[in-house]
Amino acid sequence: MAFYFTEPxxxxxxxxxxxxxxxxxxxxxxxxxxxxxxxxRRGEEPTIKMNIPMxxxxxxxxxxxxxxxxxxREGGVSFIYGSQPPEQEAAMISxxxxxxxxxxxSDSNIKPTTTLGExxxxxxxxxxxxxxxxxxxTPTGKLLGIVTSRDYRVTRMGMDTPVKDFMxxxxxxxxxxxxxxxxxxNDLIWEHKLNMLPLIDENQRLRYMVFRKDYTDNKENExxxxxxxxxxxxxxxxxxxxxxxxxxxxxxxxxDVLCIDSSEGYSEWQKxxxxxxxxxxxxxxxxxxxxxxxxxxxxxxxxAGADFVKVGIGGGSICITRETKxxxxxxxxxxIDVCRARDEYFREKGVYIPVCSDGGIVHDYHMTLAxxxxxxxxxxxxxxxxxxxxxxxxxxVNGTYYKEYWGEGSNRARNWQRYDLGGDRKLSFEEGVDSYxxxxxxxxxxxxxxxxxxxxxxxxxxxxxxxxxxxxxxxTLVSSTSIVEGGSxxxxxxxxxxxx
Ligand code: RVP
Numbered sequence: 250m251a252f253y254f255t256e257p258x259x260x261x262x263x264x265x266x267x268x269x270x271x272x273x274x275x276x277x278x279x280x281x282x283x284x285x286x287x288x289x290r291r292g293e294e295p296t297i298k299m300n301i302p303m304x305x306x307x308x309x310x311x312x313x314x315x316x317x318x319x320x321x322r323e324g325g326v327s328f329i330y331g332s333q334p335p336e337q338e339a340a341m342i343s344x345x346x347x348x349x350x351x352x353x354x355s356d357s358n359i360k361p362t363t364t365l366g367e368x369x370x371x372x373x374x375x376x377x378x379x380x381x382x383x384x385x386x387t388p389t390g391k392l393l394g395i396v397t398s399r400d401y402r403v404t405r406m407g408m409d410t411p412v413k414d415f416m417x418x419x420x421x422x423x424x425x426x427x428x429x430x431x432x433x434x435n436d437l438i439w440e441h442k443l444n445m446l447p448l449i450d451e452n453q454r455l456r457y458m459v460f461r462k463d464y465t466d467n468k469e470n471e472x473x474x475x476x477x478x479x480x481x482x483x484x485x486x487x488x489x490x491x492x493x494x495x496x497x498x499x500x501x502x503x504x505d506v507l508c509i510d511s512s513e514g515y516s517e518w519q520k521x522x523x524x525x526x527x528x529x530x531x532x533x534x535x536x537x538x539x540x541x542x543x544x545x546x547x548x549x550x551x552x553a554g555a556d557f558v559k560v561g562i563g564g565g566s567i568c569i570t571r572e573t574k575x576x577x578x579x580x581x582x583x584x585i586d587v588c589r590a591r592d593e594y595f596r597e598k599g600v601y602i603p604v605c606s607d608g609g610i611v612h613d614y615h616m617t618l619a620x621x622x623x624x625x626x627x628x629x630x631x632x633x634x635x636x637x638x639x640x641x642x643x644x645x646v647n648g649t650y651y652k653e654y655w656g657e658g659s660n661r662a663r664n665w666q667r668y669d670l671g672g673d674r675k676l677s678f679e680e681g682v683d684s685y686x687x688x689x690x691x692x693x694x695x696x697x698x699x700x701x702x703x704x705x706x707x708x709x710x711x712x713x714x715x716x717x718x719x720x721x722x723x724x725t726l727v728s729s730t731s732i733v734e735g736g737s738x739x740x741x742x743x744x745x746x747x748x749x
Pocket of ligand 1: 306307308561564565566567568569570607608609610628629630631632655656657658659680681682
């Protein structure tokens, strides 16, 4: 006879936190959101920790190198999507690892023969008025001069005037060596009252530009997540099919952590993948696995060597797995069950395997609930897809901006490796949709608001760290009537007033 769980499947929206005692030390500024990313033994420290409990989803519409840099800057980790050829994924990893904060590659490049008319066109297109003049017009060509909007007067000069007649030539430029550190570059900018400092190599080839206007951005972010060589930490998605070829390429490019990306992870495929990687590349290569939704699935992946375990089936905003296949579990119930299994495993074996709650976060308070229920960190797709840094197009519909967001199991992504069970090597049916989400602006602005809500709620619960939140949280299920009570009710909102 089938096994029946005694408890129904619940999701985050069905729970609330009940406040606990807050001392006068319980203020948001004292809250730490530090959390382990990979497993560690009792009494030891994990080799990778995050400063905020957020990772971005292994999805085409979410995690590329731009997202990874922006998120690492705030203290979290992106997992670059694996549904692309290994060399392309490795190139994204390598761009993150080689990124130098504050050092910008030139995006407006001209030659001495470029005309004023072409300069103006380029300025309209990029929105940037500072342009590097290189011998061959490439971003890394020999630097011959700089053009800014102070170098020309549109009303007095012919549109066919060549750049070489009005640029500031190399001999009159203040420039510096590409090996300069950011603080040194900023000092030069201040000393010489420059708007931009070009950095060149020993052959006078342009490497980077450092802008005065970026100064406040360039100051170190105290939560940024960097390795021992001060490079941003980045993760990479892999699958259970081409790991023999993909994993070495990603490691070579500098990936700090890998994660097997699968809609259902309680399988021999995952065990084989984990075993192969750890045997071939050693235990120092960290690999997360999943997704599972119960204690049994967790135990299986823990024994197979997973460095963290990802939880969630069918809860993703773009996911239709539950509708198409009838498998899954309410995200809150799944997190609670798996976290209990993680704690048991820790008591028994002395090994702590972090749990990631993946998918289904709609409101910021869902994040706090996931953490209170035991998740060490979250993986978010829809949340990050709305920001400037996601790789998708921003579109305007009826005066409102949206970003595109599609599932890995949609016909658009066709990530069959994520869903394949050893069958036809193709996506036999869709498990995801193609959609729009409201555009929300920059990652930094949004993340700061979400994190300040988490810190504030933690203070209400009397917790200054995530382990303390798990210990102290008092959580209640809510009735459907009290959910209505939770929003504004029995008033007419002013922005609706007077409309039909
Ligand atoms: P959400 O944050 O609710 O948008 O969910 C993102 C998660 O949904 C991903 O991390 C992944 O686990 C899952 N996903 C991605 N594609 C699909 C699909 O096409 N069904 N699901």
